[in-house]
Amino acid sequence: MLVVRDDSEKIRQYAIMRRRATALLAAFTVLFAVAAIVMHLRPDLSPFWMGLVRATAEAAMVGGVADWFAVTALFRHPLGIPIPHTAIVAQRKDRIGRSLGNFVGSNFLSRDVIARQLSGLRLGERAATWLAAPEHRTRVARAIAGGVARAAESIPSEELQVSVHDTLVAQLQKAHIAPILGDLLTLATTDDRHHEMLNRLVHLVSRIVDENKELIRDRIARESPWWMPGAVDDKLYQKIVAGIERTLNEVVADEQHPLRGQFDLALRGFVEKLHSSPETIARTEAIKERLLAHPAIAELSGSLLVAARNSLAKYAGPDAPSPEPLERAIGAIAERVLGNEALLRDVDDAVERVVLGVVDQYRPEVAELIAKTVEGWDATDASRKIEVQVGRDLQFIRINGTLVGALVGLLLFFVNRFV
Numbered sequence: 001m002l003v004v005r006d007d008s009e010k011i012r013q014y015a016i017m018r019r020r021a022t023a024l025l026a027a028f029t030v031l032f033a034v035a036a037i038v039m040h041l042r043p044d045l046s047p048f049w050m051g052l053v054r055a056t057a058e059a060a061m062v063g064g065v066a067d068w069f070a071v072t073a074l075f076r077h078p079l080g081i082p083i084p085h086t087a088i089v090a091q092r093k094d095r096i097g098r099s100l101g102n103f104v105g106s107n108f109l110s111r112d113v114i115a116r117q118l119s120g121l122r123l124g125e126r127a128a129t130w131l132a133a134p135e136h137r138t139r140v141a142r143a144i145a146g147g148v149a150r151a152a153e154s155i156p157s158e159e160l161q162v163s164v165h166d167t168l169v170a171q172l173q174k175a176h177i178a179p180i181l182g183d184l185l186t187l188a189t190t191d192d193r194h195h196e197m198l199n200r201l202v203h204l205v206s207r208i209v210d211e212n213k214e215l216i217r218d219r220i221a222r223e224s225p226w227w228m229p230g231a232v233d234d235k236l237y238q239k240i241v242a243g244i245e246r247t248l249n250e251v252v253a254d255e256q257h258p259l260r261g262q263f264d265l266a267l268r269g270f271v272e273k274l275h276s277s278p279e280t281i282a283r284t285e286a287i288k289e290r291l292l293a294h295p296a297i298a299e300l301s302g303s304l305l306v307a308a309r310n311s312l313a314k315y316a317g318p319d320a321p322s323p324e325p326l327e328r329a330i331g332a333i334a335e336r337v338l339g340n341e342a343l344l345r346d347v348d349d350a351v352e353r354v355v356l357g358v359v360d361q362y363r364p365e366v367a368e369l370i371a372k373t374v375e376g377w378d379a380t381d382a383s384r385k386i387e388v389q390v391g392r393d394l395q396f397i398r399i400n401g402t403l404v405g406a407l408v409g410l411l412l413f414f415v416n417r418f419v
Contacts (some may be wrong), residue, residue: 002031003318007388010388010392011388012391013392014387014391014392014395017391017392017395017399018391018395019397020395020399021064021068021395021396021399021402023059024064024398024399024402024403025061025064025065025068025398025402025409028056028057028060028061028064028402028406029061030059031053031057032054032057032058032060032061035054035057036054038050039051039054044289048139048417049319051413052090052410052413055409055410055412055413056406056409056413057406057409057410057412059405059406059407059408059410059412060402060403060405060406060409061405062405062409063401063402063403063404063405063406064398064401064402064405064407066405067397067398067400067402068398068401070397071394071395071397071398072086073085073088074088074089074394075088075089075148075383075384075387075391076090076383077385087276087383089382089383089387090379090380090382091379093374093375093377093382093383094371094374094375094381095109096374097370097371097372097373097375097377097402098371098375099369100370100371100373100374100376101366101370101371102367103370104366104367104370105363105366105367106365107231108303108360109359109363109366110357111356114355114356114359115352115356118348118351118352118355119352122344122348123345123347123348123351124337124343124344124346124348125338125344125347127347128334128335128337128338128344128347129334129338129368131330131331131333131334131412132331132334132335132338134327134331135326137330137334138322138327138332140330141322141323141326141327141330142315142320142322142323144323144326145315145320145323145326146158146315146316146320148313148315149313149314149316149320150316153313153316160292169292169297172288173289173292176281177273177284177285177288178274178275178280178281178285179285181274181284182271182272182274182275184272184376185267185270185271185274195255195260198251198260198263199252202248202251202252204251206247206248206249208242209241209245209248210245211243216237216240216241217234217237241373244280247259341415342353350417364372
């Protein structure tokens, strides 16, 4: 099968077929003229065979000329004569464009057609399989990282910092922090994991006490009455420090220590208040607002932004390294999707809904685009473009018309002779 690659090749093939169709018509015309001349000059020759040739050639001429007229009339006036209902494409260009747009919208962009085509594609599985390949996820990860890096570089630092800070603050102001904090603490108490936090807190307090013994001694000395002997202050200091250290060690060593139970009750009570106590919720929100208004938050967001831009900058160049964490994340997502049929169906359904929604929204625009595009063409140019696309096939109509005419003429000759 010959593959047509561009309009120049189509023009060449169209010219070849047009010459062939014209040559066939000319051949039958010459044959008709020769037969007519011979029959006139040599009436003694076989009238049957000469009549057969003449009738066949005559009918072929009629069929060829009729189809030449029909094909030519589509695109131009035959022989330049403005015969009514000729040059149809040029005369009806706008109507053809609008009809073509409506045809495409109704038959190629209908919901049923699109849904039927999408139903067997399994786009979710194909996309996940493609992303699961190391070379593909590397390419995607580099494209994402490079795009984000270039986008970050294109925005002025001050403008980006203000935008990020305002966005974060606005989102945090909308969020009710108390229930979120309560949920986090509830998660922390699962499987008694909060006791590990208590142990760390006890070790921290123990270290603070050990590092500040002299400060405790001086504080006891300052707070005791003037008449209290120094030896008594030292004894009191030793008792206090030893009691604190002994209590802390007991809390760490004994999982059933009463302080642990009190810590559990206090923590669960605080979690409950975070969810249900209007006063606790209000105090938490007030603390959140004070923190968000503190200049340190703006400095923190600026520092985070600078660090993020510096980290992204290395992915902006053509020889940038591959963002391995992003690669691993993409691969993990792809593997997870491939292993979950329900998720694959959900992805396919989501893609179908998105595509059908886009098609429904933009079908009229597509039809209007086709109509406006054709309407904007020059009539002669539009006729020429369409003729180049379909003209080669139309020349077969001329050839077939000539040959069918010849067969009809032959048949009529026999009918006239023997019936």
